[in-house]
Amino acid sequence: MFIEELANYVGKDVTIHGWAHNKRSSGKIRFLIVRDGTGFLQTVFSEKDVSSEAFALADRLSQESSLEVTGTVRQDKRAPGGYELIAKDLKLIQAANDYPITPKEHGIEFLMEHRHLWLRSRRQHAILRIRSEVIKACRDFFDDRGFVLVDAPIFTPAACEGTTTLFEVDYFGQKTYLTQSGQLYNEPAAAAFGKVYCFGPTFRAEKSKTRRHLTEFWMLEPEVAFLDLAGAMALAEDLICYLIDRVLNERIEELKILDRDITKLENVKKPFPGISYDEALTILKEKGKQIEWGDDFGGDEETVLSQSFDRPVLIHHFPTQCKAFYMKRDPKNEKLALGVDMLAPEGHGEIIGGGQREDDLAALEKRIEEYKLPKQALEWYLDLRRYGSFIHSGFGLGIERTVAWICHVPHLRETIPFPRLLEKVYP
């Protein structure tokens, strides 16, 4: 029996297993707030209804002690949540001594050291339930559209994305790296199945010490055969609308706990504004940003751009030097890559990066040379351009950044159960 089901049991006797969240007492009546992971329940102890042992225990129970409580469910306006339990019996399972996270405020350093316990708090609970819902919605979106889940490996043989820092792993004496992206493996999967996606953790050994970077984060990456850049942008737009719709329908309570301005999410409707890199530069210059053609956007520029629109904005046709070697060039302008980024509004920045892939063997070989990449390690990838090459596009959605935006929490560390940050791998 879980607290979330209690509305169906008014007038009935139930037993709940959970943890002591808080207590209040007033002489002959005591209130114990019980938490069981599905909700919070006010249990009411009157001296006349319970044994003296249970009555004393209700007063003595320390925060987060595990317990079993039995009683009658009652609807009562005075109870938080509208329902309470008139207790008949209380059993202690294990007494918690000096639980570190008290009902008052704590600093971020202390909370991060106690992340394993911090997960029990209301706010973390709300964020991680939304994360769970977002991931489920991602899976549903693609499954319902006939995509096949084809997972990419975590160990990868070579640095496939140039200068980016990778985590090196000793693989029985051979150097391997933790994956930065399932992208390259998605392409053969798309050739095999037409519409595919992968979803898993990715790793970046960047020494980035900012609120929008994790060294380990989860990425959802669809890849579609015979889809061009415009098609990938439309797919990304549909996906985001679907995710927002799902969270608004299924996780409204959690959004309220987080004090999220719901109207900001309700704005997220098609069509999203789409601007070229050149148009983005114009906006940035109007807002006083000094940026040269060919520069990639930093955190500052992303913030300015994302605050210029009331819904996510798609930015496309980037200078080639901003994008990876496998991005297809614009046939009308060799200096541009057919890439697209989606920036979330309210200053949350990039949540999607993707585009159309280079499908011409000679062009790709030339690019590999220019980027000074190990060609031999990429021969398998080049095979896709030798055996029935095809136009194809895809993108990667960062789960944590998406959850941060939906919840409007400033730092990614709260959007993943156990964040891995620069020099922070405990607990």
Added chain:
RNA sequence: UCCAGCGUAGCUCAAUGGUGGAGCAUCCGGCUGUUAACCGGAGGGUUGUAGGUUCGAGUCCUACCGCUGGAGCCA
């Protein structure tokens, strides 16, 4: 790696270079509907570490360690 700020009770924070305090948590007591309940009482300190200046350092100086924010970096 660089820049800035901060390290004081279990936690969050005070304390003009002159006897280190409060709230919460803990323990004891009170209160018959509490809403981060409230009221009374008690215990709790090598002020991050090591040096230095000074009659006197939590406070000023130096180094180191740790944390936080930012920059660079970054599909």
